[in-house]
Amino acid sequence: MNNEIPIGSPIRTQAIINRYFVKAKKNLGQNFLVDLAAIQGIVQAAQIQPGDQVIEIGPGIGSLTEQLLIAGAKVFAYEVDDDLPEILNNELPKQINGVPIKERFELMMKDILQADFKEDLKDFFDLTKPIKVVANLPYYITTPIIFFLNESELNFASLTLMMQKEVADRLGAQPGSKAYGPLSIAVQIEMNVTEALTVKSTSFIPRPKVDSSVVVLTPLTQKPDVGDAKHFNWVVKMCFAQRRKTLNNNLKNLIPDAAERAQLIASLGVDARIRPEQLSIAQFAQIAAAIK
Structure with a gap:
């Protein structure tokens, strides 16, 4: 196969799959994107x-x-599939625009959720400069990866992530929406959320059951005051622990005293029967501040 044909074209991808007997691994959530556009x-x-x-x-x-x-x-890439380094080494061009690829590409065989960015990247990137994340995320692990990236201390310029459309909808969801929840809030206290494009399921081998969306997350210039972000996100998760129950019921584990709970809910200016998805970020910040 002519290596001048992009890897992402259907004909080249199929040739690679045939040459290396590649099978998409369900346990790794693999789907090969074959839509060059x-x-x-x-x-x-x-x-x-x-x-x-x-x-x-x-x-x-x-x-x-x-x-x-x-x-x-x-590009610094994280991968967990031991079958892929050989393919990347053989199929990626040896040089681009006269520059050897080894000067601009490094592969680390490590689960991204185990990454120590400052240690992993120190010899390849200038950590005083911003870093972009670009990824086609496995559906099954999208949410943990977003939380992990969001809570890391790396200087991100942007995160451009392809994910299941349902998850993308949750990232930008607003109070009152069924999609609104801990993920929406954790992202929105740190990032602007922009949905860039939709990618149909027919663009993948094997074909998934749902469409995907590409979302661009960029740091907020002015972040809402939520106190300690990790504490805030933990409180939010607890408030959504039983999503279909009222805020009052979800707060029982955090504030056992009924009178104290009632006082806090009243201070939010809402009915005691309100559900957590109806609260704003500012109201969650008020709850977090009241819980030690």
């Missing part, structure tokens, strides 16, 4: 410029990686 759309949504430092999560066979490198990025 969508791949290039992800790169454009991330506004990749020459010299950008990019963390990629799960490079797979290199479809997105190749386009990031062509756009001029320096």
